[in-house]
Amino acid sequence: MPLRVEQHDRVAAVKKYTAALSFDSVGQSHKLKSHRACGLLERDMKAAPDGILKILRLSQVQERIGLSRSTIYDRMNPNSPRFDSTFPRPVKLGASAIGWFDSAITEWLMARR
Numbered sequence: 001m002p003l004r005v006e007q008h009d010r011v012a013a014v015k016k017y018t019a020a021l022s023f024d025s026v027g028q029s030h031k032l033k034s035h036r037a038c039g040l041l042e043r044d045m046k047a048a049p050d051g052i053l054k055i056l057r058l059s060q061v062q063e064r065i066g067l068s069r070s071t072i073y074d075r076m077n078p079n080s081p082r083f084d085s086t087f088p089r090p091v092k093l094g095a096s097a098i099g100w101f102d103s104a105i106t107e108w109l110m111a112r113r
Helices: 006-020 030-047 058-065 069-076 102-111
Strands: 098-101
Touching: 058 069, 058 098, 058 102, 098 102
Parallel strands: none
Antiparallel strands: none
16 A cells, blocks of 8 residues: 655654664664665655655565565575675564565666666
């Protein structure tokens, strides 16, 4: 389901999703992750028409890129031989739910062409 972020709610949205987007490798400070997350959110908001962010769940990502669940997780795991540092980072949606920005998946697919 697309998320509509009105212009006047942009600051609140950035603050709300800053913590949720801090999916980086161990050892980086929380402040650094927060700044990176703000940049990702701002980039995705600019790429989305009318301030609508679309988040894809795992099954939608699988259909979109044609990779299996285990291969997707291998692309994100630095210890895997299939690790891809350019693969989009997931967004934490809840205690045990993640998703990916549609715009990030599209950019990754275009870069692989």
